[in-house]
Amino acid sequence: MTTEKVISAKVQFITISEDESGQRLDNFLLAKLKGVPKSLIYRIVRKGEVRVNKGRVKPEYKLQTEDIVRIPPVRVSEKNTPPISTKLNKVSELESQILYEDEVLLVINKPSGIAVHGGSGLSFGVIEALRALRPQARFLELVHRIDRDTSGILLVAKKRSALRNLHEQLREKTVQKDYLALVRGQWQSHTKAIKAPLLKNELASSERIVRVSEEGKPSETRFTIEERYKTATLIKASPVTGRTHQIRVHTQFAGHPIALDDKYGDREFDANMQTLGLNRLFLHAHSIRFTHPRTEEEMVITAPLDNHLKSVLTKLRSEK
Numbered sequence: 248m249t250t251e252k253v254i255s256a257k258v259q260f261i262t263i264s265e266d267e268s269g270q271r272l273d274n275f276l277l278a279k280l281k282g283v284p285k286s287l288i289y290r291i292v293r294k295g296e297v298r299v300n301k302g303r304v305k306p307e308y309k310l311q312t313e314d315i316v317r318i319p320p321v322r323v324s325e326k327n328t329p330p331i332s333t334k335l336n337k338v339s340e341l342e343s344q345i346l347y348e349d350e351v352l353l354v355i356n357k358p359s360g361i362a363v364h365g366g367s368g369l370s371f372g373v374i375e376a377l378r379a380l381r382p383q384a385r386f387l388e389l390v391h392r393i394d395r396d397t398s399g400i401l402l403v404a405k406k407r408s409a410l411r412n413l414h415e416q417l418r419e420k421t422v423q424k425d426y427l428a429l430v431r432g433q434w435q436s437h438t439k440a441i442k443a444p445l446l447k448n449e450l451a452s453s454e455r456i457v458r459v460s461e462e463g464k465p466s467e468t469r470f471t472i473e474e475r476y477k478t479a480t481l482i483k484a485s486p487v488t489g490r491t492h493q494i495r496v497h498t499q500f501a502g503h504p505i506a507l508d509d510k511y512g513d514r515e516f517d518a519n520m521q522t523l524g525l526n527r528l529f530l531h532a533h534s535i536r537f538t539h540p541r542t543e544e545e546m547v548i549t550a551p552l553d554n555h556l557k558s559v560l561t562k563l564r565s566e567k
Contacts, residue, residue, distance in 0.1 A: 259318040263310045266386070266407045272299065272316070273306035278388070280321055281378075291319060341376055347548055351409040351541050352402065353377070353387075356550040359398040359527045363389055373401060391417060394492065396509075399426070399532025400550045404540075412540035417489070423536040426484045426494055427473065427552065429529035429559070430503035431516040434472055434480040441497040442467045445490045456510065457492040459500050466490045468497045476563040478519060479506065483533070494530065505530055523562045524555075531556065 267275065276288045276297065288306070295303045298317040299310070310316070340358065347354040355373065357363070362372035371379075374389050381387065390402035390413045404410035416422050446463030448456050467487040474481040480503065484494045492511070498504055499511040506512070506520045506529040520529070534549040552560075 257320055261316045261318065263312055263314040263316065265312045268310055268312040268314075268407075269411060270310055270407065271306065272297070272304060272308045272310060275310055275316070276318070278386075279318065281375075283321055287321070291321070339380070341373065342380060346400070346550060347546075349541075351404065351406040352539070353405060354535075354548050355401050355403065357393065357398055357401045357532075358553070359396050362395040363392045363401060374403065377403060390414070391489070393532055394495075394528075394530075396528040397426075397530045397532060398527075398550075398553065398556075400424070400535045400548060401532070402535070402537075406540075409540040413537065416537055420487065421538065424486060424532060425534045426486075427531045427533045428482055428484055428494060428498060429506045429520070429525075429556075430480050430482055430498050431506070431513050432478065432480065432503055433475065434470070434482055434501075434503055436472065438470060438501055440467060440469045441501055443497060443500050445493060445496055447491050455491060457490070457496045459496065464488075464490060466493055466497070468494055474560070474564075477566045478516070479563060481560065520559070523559050525559045527555070529556060529559070 261279070263275075272292065273285075273288055276292070277283070277285065280288065291297050292304070292306050296319040298304075299308060299314050301315075301317075341355060341361075344356040344358065345353060346356050355377075357373055361376075364372040364374045374387060377387050378384065384405065386405055386407060388404050388407075388410050390404050390410060393399065393401060402413060404413060413422075443459045443466060444461060444463035445457050445466045446460035448458065450456060465488065469485045469487065471483045471485075472480060473483050482498075482503075484498070486493050495505055495508055495511045499508075504512045504516070507517050507525055508528055508530075531552055532550065533552075534547065536545065536547045538544070539546050
């Protein structure tokens with residue numbers, strides 16, 4: 248059963264502020280008309296129902312300060328799924344996971360099992376949850392992404408200027424991200440970096456699988472050993488590039504897949520780790536270093552491992 252949801256009941260005229268300038272029209276509309284499919288956004292732009300300064304524009308048009316955007320009334324059909332408020336127990340946990348916050352930036356220690364955004368059959372993710380918790384916030388956007396099953400540091404911009412600045416730092420590769428991963432076997436000390444091109448494939452089920460291929464994009468991850476155990480190694484992985492599933496595929500390529508990786512893992516190793524109580528992918532975005540977009544000071548933020556992962560490491564140490 249479906250119902251009709253009113254996103255915008257009347258024509259809106261929005262004057263673009265300096266903080267909103269520079270973004271594409273389609274991205275601006277997706278943020279303003281939350282819950283509206285991309286296909287509908289492109290349709291109303293193509294038909295000329297969306298106007299900028301009374302004229303037709305293309306979806307990729309870059310908005311400028313003082314532009315006036317006309318947004319028509321919008322209604323969409325929606326399935327009768329539980330509203331996000333019914334999931335607030337899980338959502339409200341995010342509030343206690345905030346590691347740092349100021350007027351332009353928010354850093355959260357994302358739990359494993361929560362996607363960073365809705366889509367692909369998921370009704371909500373971290374960004375939708377934060378918007379539900381803070382309905383007064385005018386702007387909340389992901390700076391980057393991490394996999395649903397990966398825990399750890401996630402940056403969220405509270406100002407468009409901060410988002411642009413941090414995206415520039417990511418492009419210039421001046422942001423350092425370090426992950427902790429538990430991998431199968433004894434990681435070789437001489438394996439300090441893996442440079443293996445990665446090719447992304449999408450299966451008929453829309454599932455994404457990445458593999459090492461000469462046809463892929465250049466990719467590099469640097470590694471250091473944190474702690475050795477009888478049947479596993481805790482490593483620090485620092486991606487130089489930011490490809491989909493990069494650390495997971497590079498560790499598999501090295502012959503040391505990550506524990507409980509349902510796409511690239513080893514079943515026998517996973518079964519052994521499950522006997523120690525591990526019930527999730529052991530990959531954690533542990534720390535990040537970047538320049539604050541407003542103060543320009545160097546920021547280093549660390550997200551501690553959760554108690555579940557710590558308990559697994561404690562049991563591994565007892566096996567030595």
